[in-house]
Amino acid sequence: MIQLLRMGNPIHTGAIIDNIETDITYVETLPAWKIDKALGTLEKQLSDTMTVFGLGETVRGINKRGWIYVSNNSDDPNHTEDKHSLYASQNFLLITTPDAEMVEGVFIDDPGTVTFDIGYTLLDRLTIRSGSGNADIYRITARTASEVVHLFRTIIGQSYIPPKWAFGFGQSRWGYQTMEDIQNVYDAYHNASIPIDSIYLDIDYMERYKDFTINSTRFPDFPAFVKKMQKNNIHLVPIIDAGVKIEEGYDIYEEGCENDYFVKKENGERLVAAVWPGRVHFPDFFKPEVQDWFGQKYQILINQGIDGFWNDMNEPAIFYTDDHLKEVFDNLENYRNQNLDIQSFFEFKALVSSIDNNPEDYRRFYHEHEGKLIRHDKVHNLYGFYMTKSAGEALKRIEPEKRTLLFSRSSYIGMHRYGGVWTGDNKSWWSHLLLALQQLPALNMCGFLYSGSDMGGFGADCTEDLMARWLELAILTPLYRNHTSLGSRFQELYRFSCIDGFRRIIELRYALIPYIYSEFMKAAHNDCMYFQPLSFIWDADPRAYEIEDQIMAGESIMLAPVVHQNMTGRYVYLPEDMKLIRFRSWNQYTEEILNKGNHYIKCGLFETILFLRKGHVLPLAAPALSTAEIDYSTINYITYDADPLDYELYNDDGISRKV
Numbered sequence: 001m002i003q004l005l006r007m008g009n010p011i012h013t014g015a016i017i018d019n020i021e022t023d024i025t026y027v028e029t030l031p032a033w034k035i036d037k038a039l040g041t042l043e044k045q046l047s048d049t050m051t052v053f054g055l056g057e058t059v060r061g062i063n064k065r066g067w068i069y070v071s072n073n074s075d076d077p078n079h080t081e082d083k084h085s086l087y088a089s090q091n092f093l094l095i096t097t098p099d100a101e102m103v104e105g106v107f108i109d110d111p112g113t114v115t116f117d118i119g120y121t122l123l124d125r126l127t128i129r130s131g132s133g134n135a136d137i138y139r140i141t142a143r144t145a146s147e148v149v150h151l152f153r154t155i156i157g158q159s160y161i162p163p164k165w166a167f168g169f170g171q172s173r174w175g176y177q178t179m180e181d182i183q184n185v186y187d188a189y190h191n192a193s194i195p196i197d198s199i200y201l202d203i204d205y206m207e208r209y210k211d212f213t214i215n216s217t218r219f220p221d222f223p224a225f226v227k228k229m230q231k232n233n234i235h236l237v238p239i240i241d242a243g244v245k246i247e248e249g250y251d252i253y254e255e256g257c258e259n260d261y262f263v264k265k266e267n268g269e270r271l272v273a274a275v276w277p278g279r280v281h282f283p284d285f286f287k288p289e290v291q292d293w294f295g296q297k298y299q300i301l302i303n304q305g306i307d308g309f310w311n312d313m314n315e316p317a318i319f320y321t322d323d324h325l326k327e328v329f330d331n332l333e334n335y336r337n338q339n340l341d342i343q344s345f346f347e348f349k350a351l352v353s354s355i356d357n358n359p360e361d362y363r364r365f366y367h368e369h370e371g372k373l374i375r376h377d378k379v380h381n382l383y384g385f386y387m388t389k390s391a392g393e394a395l396k397r398i399e400p401e402k403r404t405l406l407f408s409r410s411s412y413i414g415m416h417r418y419g420g421v422w423t424g425d426n427k428s429w430w431s432h433l434l435l436a437l438q439q440l441p442a443l444n445m446c447g448f449l450y451s452g453s454d455m456g457g458f459g460a461d462c463t464e465d466l467m468a469r470w471l472e473l474a475i476l477t478p479l480y481r482n483h484t485s486l487g488s489r490f491q492e493l494y495r496f497s498c499i500d501g502f503r504r505i506i507e508l509r510y511a512l513i514p515y516i517y518s519e520f521m522k523a524a525h526n527d528c529m530y531f532q533p534l535s536f537i538w539d540a541d542p543r544a545y546e547i548e549d550q551i552m553a554g555e556s557i558m559l560a561p562v563v564h565q566n567m568t569g570r571y572v573y574l575p576e577d578m579k580l581i582r583f584r585s586w587n588q589y590t591e592e593i594l595n596k597g598n599h600y601i602k603c604g605l606f607e608t609i610l611f612l613r614k615g616h617v618l619p620l621a622a623p624a625l626s627t628a629e630i631d632y633s634t635i636n637y638i639t640y641d642a643d644p645l646d647y648e649l650y651n652d653d654g655i656s657r658k659v
């Protein structure tokens with residue numbers, strides 16, 4: 001059942017699809033919730049046994065109890081557990097208990113700041129607050145958690161489906177500057193016989209960081225290079241940033257100015273902000289004509305052979321605005337030659353560090369939304385969604401028959417129809433390895449099936465063991481990309497000492513692609529989850545609700561990876577009898593049936609352990625150097641009290657949109 005309670009006067013966000021077939025009942029109250037429309041709050045008592053799941057990409061665990069989460073898309077590369085906001089706002093949560101007769105989901109459709117106090121102020125109280133008091137609140141109830149998610153997904157629309165090659169391994173690094181750099185990455189992977197499908201182009205492929213340009217000194221004949229790479233089954237995936245460089249003669253800047261496509265301040269002047277290119281204007285993605293215009297620009301790169309993109313800095317990230325920078329410089333004078341005391345020193349420091357992503361800057365500009373001007377902060381969390389919608393719709397127009405890879409850093413529910421997400425600038429930390437696993441089921445609940453973290457970690461220096469463990473943890477994650485920051489230690493797999501170990505893991509990944517692709521496509525077509533918390537399956541088992549480092553991936557496999565350094569094994573909880581498959585490589589593995597309960601499982605550094613459910617099947621193909629070369633006729637099936645024919649293997653050409 002879906003109920004809708006309206007608070008204030010919410011705007012139409014596009015999170016919910018237009019032609020909903022599911023019945024929605026409009027209500028004035030919600031059972032067991034205390035609603036205060038004046039305060040914009042809804043409150044619920046949490047019993048001891050209640051678990052709260054969801055909220056997509058956030059810090060902390062799978063069970064969200066015990067923290068305040070704030071939906072306010074933020075360009076913050078320090079994803080420590082004291083943070084309240086990351087890059088995305090996915091305002092859907094689910095409340096359940098082991099003995100539940102009914103499971104409840106709540107979606108707050110409000111693109112401004114929304115606060116979820118989940119047992120933080122009071123241990124047993126859930127308080128959700130819409131900052132503006134304007135929100136559509138959907139309450140979805142059903143017998144099980146999976147049914148709640150399924151119902152929710154039927155109203156937010158089908159998930160984005162990437163091309164099959166996007167499930168292959170990808171290599172990225174902020175710092176690849178030239179065609180030679182990219183060629184060297186390819187050659188090194190090729191020489192090491194490590195399978196790979198994509199190499200990412202970070203900001204340096206552009207000319208002075210201008211969207212839809214190619215630096216012709218660094219990439220003298222870009223289309224020829226793209227083609228050459230494609231012959232090797234390598235897809236180049238360029239980054240697109242939200243800000244458009246202010247530069248006379250740059251056609252996109254000029255067209256945007258002529259047609260009034262950029263966001264403006266109250267006085268009608270265009271906002272001048274700064275990101276990588278220095279001063280930029282932000283396209284007003286809220287206007288349909290701007291969505292069409294910007295989206296159409298992707299064709300410039302498509303015409304050069306490109307078939308994948310990642311949209312970045314679309315919270316939008318703001319290094320500074322001209323207005324605020326002026327205020328800072330003016331105020332700085334007051335501190336010159338002062339003996340800064342405790343008070344003035346901290347004021348001075350706050351002034352200097354207030355330059356980037358300043359909340360005040362997000363109140364300086366406006367969008368034109370369905371004929372009305374709306375101040376940015378009230379609809380802030382939609383910006384990345386609309387940028388990606390603009391791209392997604394254009395890609396469909398440009399190549400109606402073909403799937404293109406597209407994912408974004410910032411997002412809001414609804415964006416999952418147009419692209420996937422990656423979880424942004426994590427760190428090469430063991431705690432972020434675990435976080436990468438914990439975020440996946442929550443993202444899936446909100447429709448973001450095509451997702452993944454920067455493997456190895458973006459910021460900080462990656463160690464060889466962390467990289468190995470990350471590749472193992474993510475072995476079934478749809479987006480499987482090694483990415484790192486400028487200035488960090490090189491972390492391409494061939495840089496480390498045990499290249500053979502890395503090759504064996506990546507080969508296993510490729511052997512698993514028939515399973516990954518089948519399960520992903522079934523989840524996308526049926527509005528289901530690919531990654532699930534254990535309790536979504538074993539819903540009567542109280543232990544299953546407390547498992548924070550194991551998840552289900554598809555119908556057959558439970559993941560329980562090693563997430564701590566210097567450990568050669570871990571405790572695993574089995575909610576039922578399972579078969580442990582310990583892979584040394586794709587074709588060297590042992591199988592062992594284990595009983596329901598607790599086990600200590602050994603897992604050496606370059607071993608991958610998977611747990612196969614009873615009555616289920618795992619298909620395994622012989623690996624190939626790219627997804628295009630996987631030979632489905634080689635598929636072998638590992639079974640546990642099941643017949644290979646029990647498994648529905650899904651396959652298609654991997655590129656057509658028809659499906």
Ligand code: GLC
Pocket residue numbers: 173174202203239312313409424425483484485
């Ligand atoms: C942002 C992105 C990161 C990228 C960098 C440079 O920090 O999150 O992935 O490498 O910008 O473009």
